[in-house]
Amino acid sequence: MAKKYVYYFSKEKSDGDTTMKYLLGGKGSNLAEMCNIGLPVPPGFTITTEVCKYYNENDKKYPKELVGQVETDIKKLEKLLGKKFGDKKNPLLLSVRSGAAVSMPGMMDTVLNLGLNDEAVEGLAALTGNPRFAWDSYRRFIQMFSDVAMGVPHHSFEHSLEEVKRGIAQRKGIKDVESLFQEALNKLIPDTALEGDDLKELVAKYKEIYKKHKKSEFPQNPKEQLWYAVNAVFGSWSNNRAVAYREINNITGLVGTAVNVQAMVFGNMGDDSGTGVGFTRDPSIGDNKLYGEFLMNAQGEDVVAGIRTPLPISELKKENKEVYNQLQDIRLKLEKHYTDMQDFEFTIENKKLFMLQTRAGKRTAHSEIKIAVDMVNEKLISKETAIMRVKPEQIDQLLHPMFDLDEEKKTKVFSKSGLPASPGAALGQAVFTAEDAEAWKKDGKDVILCRLETSPEDIRGMYAAKGILTARGGMTSHAAVVARGMGKCCVAGAGDIHIDGKTKVMKVGAVVVKEGDWISLNGSKGIVYIGKIKLIPPKMSGPFGILMKWVNEYKRLGVRANADTPNDTKVALSFGAEGIGLTRTEHMFFEGDRIVAFRRMISVAPEVKRLRDLIDDETDSEIIEQAKKDLKQPLEKYLQALKDLLPLQRKDFEGIFKELKGLPCTIRFLDPPLHEFLPHDEKGQKALSAALGTDFNKVKDIVAGMLESNPMLGHRGCRLGITYPEITEMQTRAIVEAALNVGKKGIKVKPEIMIPLVGNVKEFTLQKEIVLKTIEEVKKQKKIKKLPFDIIIGTMIEVPRAAMTADEIAKEAEFFSFGTNDLTQMGCGFSRDDAGKFLGDYVKLGIYEEDPFQSLDIKGVGRLVQTAVDLGKSTRKDIKLGICGEHGGDPKSVEFCHKIGLNYVSCSPFRIPIARLAAAQIVIKEKVINLKQRKK
């Protein structure tokens, strides 16, 4: 038997059903399914997605069986409806619509009224006794068909419509018609004001336009029309916009679109006809009631085009109560059948209701959650289904202030080339330096800090700003990481913006934003607007809370937060964090005056190191004596600076421990290269020279001496603690003393010390020795025999070598936390700050499915993680395993972490609910897979 390429559907009999989505597309499978459950659907047939694949792979040819199968189904339609395709008197008219398995804007969409020609239009007019309807249908068909199937742009026809309208206006005696603006003209002469003859005139003009563009007459043969339209749909699968859409939305695994050919029903047949769209529940707030809008005497495109304002669906009661009630019944039937909120299209033809489409309705995150929770309560779905239905990424919307959508749509875009680096929305006046941000903030102003890129020197300015905009850098650039950590809106790497920090101006092309100008950032989309947009604060609504409670019934993976301050900790706990997986101690050094003490320390540290080495290595006793003398002063300064930092850092830890009330807290020792803490501009260096009482040139030398060719692979992480063991001592002491102080108040503490950037077990043991020695010293000083709390010492696994030698490291380390940012940098050899130059291409070319800094590269970096887990467990069975890279909040990565048996993930506070949901979903997925396997 020949392969089946065409699937017929009608109320009486359907070849397909809802399970055949990949073959028939979403639209096609649901049309068949609606027929199957007895809903009023105009009959038609669907050409499968396989044909699309064949067409695009075979030089735009079709399988030879196709034409025959299509003609057979057209005959079935003719027979059922008593009409004939191309008939002069009673023509069968068709709609042709695309429909892939996933809804996809950008493809050729719809051609209505196909089958009309110069003769059939007359027949239709005679048959319906409604010439206006017939000619209106024909002119719509010409315009739509020419645009989508033949490439004659839609706007080419607009001028003619205007001409005809001006003619009518003149005939009506309206003055100064020629000078009327189009808008005014449309108000005076709406489309509905055109009579049959006007439309006939318009058809003639349209055909002329077509001829001018295509150098041939408008096709009169209905079959020819049909195949042109089908070709256009299949061809549009691979046009730029559709390809781009699939890329952007990560849509893979589809072979093509299907084509749905369906008998026309007419909403424009008169005042007892109409068309509309409906939702089985309110898609924006989730209420359980029929929602939608309609237009009488109109075809579908009129609802979308916005020329006439549709009415709310409740008004349909007045127009046609029977149809309204019928829709209410259908709503319940659809929901019961699909057990999900549906978005449907309908047409009323001469008072009779037809369903043209149904699909799962798009909805806001808010309504998604409300509907899911409600449906559990209505016993329509299970808790598991409810949890699975909410996409983790959607929740993000609920956790940040957002713009009023309507206002946002109307606001002028400044740049849309940026990355959605830290979600939420923010508005403020543009400033171009961190200092200005601080100063303006002091004056009570809201500011957006706009920088080419940010560096640690900008931290205080970043704190002060409402949002951060950079022209350079990726999803894990400094700006992005810090902003996400702060839960602050950020658009990063907006490459089309030219920022001039000196003149305090930025431009995109000719559009200029000056200091003090208001701008608005959408950090969830990466868009920058000019002007202010109204903000809507985040709501932690009831159903959300309920869903997140259910989530905890399922998930096995722990979810901790990356948090550096008591305030971050508080926020994280309110989102359900079960502890802290990463406290970055260095961020504490940027606040307030501590940067001064810290800089005092690092500005003498290299000199201390140099002299110590000299004393160690030299054999000449005179040189040694001299070096010992020389060492005295810098060593004093160095130790004093550390002494000054100790109480500050201890206080930070106390604050965090108090918030945590006994939940675990992983504290990472100083990690970034020291030069990140020093000013790199002359102004800053002069200020530092004054603060230190050190010669300016010497300060310059110190900073220059710390610069590195590849700082990511340089003197940082535990390498600092090995060179400067006193830093490790100070940090250990701060942690232990803080824990003791908080413990005295009857609050439990559970500190975990984490040594960063270990690549070799010996680095770890050397640092661990210092930690243990310092703990003993504190105990001695405080006269304590045994610490009244447990403290464990572990490491980050972020250097590939550490992963490869994790068996050795696990003998010494009590826990591993995967630092997947660095593991990705070193594992893939991608500098997060530079990879922007090619990573876009890499994703486009399919080298990586996603940016590996956003979603863990499971095939590559994941193998390193897996290796480390296996090796680690081989020497320490019960080793605690977590992840604290940016991936800890990425649902796919969370899934991977669950599968390889980590104990927890840790992510920024604002992603905690996302991670929790993802952790629950993978448990449910596994359950489903297990069930399926058991059935086999």
Next chain:
Amino acid sequence: MAKKYVYYFSKEKSDGDTTMKYLLGGKGSNLAEMCNIGLPVPPGFTITTEVCKYYNENDKKYPKELVGQVETDIKKLEKLLGKKFGDKKNPLLLSVRSGAAVSMPGMMDTVLNLGLNDEAVEGLAALTGNPRFAWDSYRRFIQMFSDVAMGVPHHSFEHSLEEVKRGIAQRKGIKDVESLFQEALNKLIPDTALEGDDLKELVAKYKEIYKKHKKSEFPQNPKEQLWYAVNAVFGSWSNNRAVAYREINNITGLVGTAVNVQAMVFGNMGDDSGTGVGFTRDPSIGDNKLYGEFLMNAQGEDVVAGIRTPLPISELKKENKEVYNQLQDIRLKLEKHYTDMQDFEFTIENKKLFMLQTRAGKRTAHSEIKIAVDMVNEKLISKETAIMRVKPEQIDQLLHPMFDLDEEKKTKVFSKSGLPASPGAALGQAVFTAEDAEAWKKDGKDVILCRLETSPEDIRGMYAAKGILTARGGMTSHAAVVARGMGKCCVAGAGDIHIDGKTKVMKVGAVVVKEGDWISLNGSKGIVYIGKIKLIPPKMSGPFGILMKWVNEYKRLGVRANADTPNDTKVALSFGAEGIGLTRTEHMFFEGDRIVAFRRMISVAPEVKRLRDLIDDETDSEIIEQAKKDLKQPLEKYLQALKDLLPLQRKDFEGIFKELKGLPCTIRFLDPPLHEFLPHDEKGQKALSAALGTDFNKVKDIVAGMLESNPMLGHRGCRLGITYPEITEMQTRAIVEAALNVGKKGIKVKPEIMIPLVGNVKEFTLQKEIVLKTIEEVKKQKKIKKLPFDIIIGTMIEVPRAAMTADEIAKEAEFFSFGTNDLTQMGCGFSRDDAGKFLGDYVKLGIYEEDPFQSLDIKGVGRLVQTAVDLGKSTRKDIKLGICGEHGGDPKSVEFCHKIGLNYVSCSPFRIPIARLAAAQIVIKEKVINLKQRKK
């Protein structure tokens, strides 16, 4: 039974033998062994190295059994020799000498004549009838003992000797004695001119000096003297110099030094006594004859001290023919017994010969090889032993010009803080810019290029220079890598040199070298001298050639060269290379005018890329049209530049293929980040702007746009070929066309194309597609059906992710070449340019045994390599495997490569003999291990 801590030896009976080196030290075990084979050795005993360990670990205490065991052996000596330790009339005198398993300068060395005191000296004088001898022995003992055992510096005693000599001179009536310089005084009154009374006076003075320093009398109790001396030896094991020596020379696994206590024999008993050192063959040229020197009426220290000039050993025939003949016999006996060249010490006491020490003699690389080859011919040793005896690193000396050692010793050192970055020696006038180097070279001058660090812009200056000196950078810095590639002497990272490129001056402290001053570099030691030192050209002497032929009978591993030019290739082949493992195509772009064409290409490339992306991504057809127009001009320039580069590159490959005559040649595509090819200084950018006819500011922008935060992890390697596929096309075409052209001349060719920096198999397949497509194009153009040579396509494994996914990559790649430089950088997270800041500490602290850039980090990076080998073979059984990082010429790394089954190593031409030797040695080692296991 109590543990044995003391091992007795005498001609009659010895507790030890030569196999007990780790317990008795080299000296102790060989003293016992010489006794065993019947050589005349004064009796004595050895306190074991275990005692040293105990002493240093137990707060300077000894095992309780020790004293008893020592006293027992002293009694044996007393009985054997008929003398008594501390006796007033016939005292037993002892020497106390240190001796670890490995000879180690820096430890306390020797105390002679121990046992003398105020009474015993009189007895000795009476017994020998030689008061001069007795008092001379006592004063020597006081000075030596005070210095080495009691910490009273040697020079403290010098003034007294001078005083006594001036007294004698005055007595002799010499005028102006007080104003005589010390040297003149020593000539007038040599030590031998001192009579018994003078020496007695001197002893009194020495004892005063001792008292002044130590606030106590000189110890008179011989046992007390003995234990002081033993303590000093054991204590010196852990002094700074000894620890530093072990660190520098990678001496690990020793527990301590032994102490040898031996009955004294006296070379200073009169004119029929004497002392000397001998070698069983000539240690500097390897001739098979007795070699050495001696002094009559002297103790060992006199030979070393250089106050009297020793006589060549052939002169001994005249002094004492019998002893001379005896030494000739001993020479043969020793060589037969030890089957190696020996370095020995002897003393003649009253015409009687005593052997005091023997050990394997130190020798030059030249004599090492000659002796080994001679001994095979003499059937003393096997070929295998000969091969094993030559240290691979030693060979390096033979492959480069070297300084005349005597001249070098006398020349003033400018800096010794540098690294031996590229071996050999060079002298020239200091210049401070690459341009100057070129200009001076043109004027016929020899120059040394002195830079803070070098960059690719300096390449032509580096070519022009005789040697390269940098103040910054490690063993794998740009200067070091390029210099080794060129076989050019280089001292890198001489941190104490302050180079001022502007004023063209460099300084170490107050010592200044100006432009044009002559300096000399020892690249094998990392030393910079002021002035000229005579150069000795390298010799490829006969025995060396023979040995290298033997090597090929054993080694299984292939040895290829990293070579970028026909000349490099020639050198490599002359050293025995079996092909080229790495041709870095980018080096070709720096030569002559091609850099201009190359810069033309990269200066428009980003614009081409930007517009192409726009055309791809944009949906607005107007913008697309505009972009297409805009693209035209830059695209033309870009393609033209590539077209210009093609014939140049093709010619390079032709030259290399011709040299290789069918040996394989692995060619790596363009690898470094593009900005390395652009000038970073204003002057260079202005010149480029003129050459390109592009606005200076635009040139600045282009360069700035290419800068990266972490260039090692940036836009380089195959990432370039993916962004700019036309570069890959051009390089493929150049290779294939060159191979065809050379093939036409009847010369075989075997090109292998290598895609660099692959981390993901898809990167490889995308590049491979371009290569295959281009080959097809060439074939079509040349009307060839099948290429007349094989061409294979493989990749470097240098990104950790590539190692972890090598199974995937091996499905596509026909060979792997491990780029262990980058694999180390990314695997360990060490930037080779920055790691100098902490890697020194890392080696000192034992975190890494050696600098992982010099010797492959087998435990970590090695695991990545091993993983890649295993995974690669799992999907392509016969995959060709090689290594082309800097480690390919490191013997330990070569050993590892052999063990994991690589097919070949590739290294710089000048290291090829080293790699070949190492490859043979591991085969022999394995054979020995297998034999041992079979015996078990």
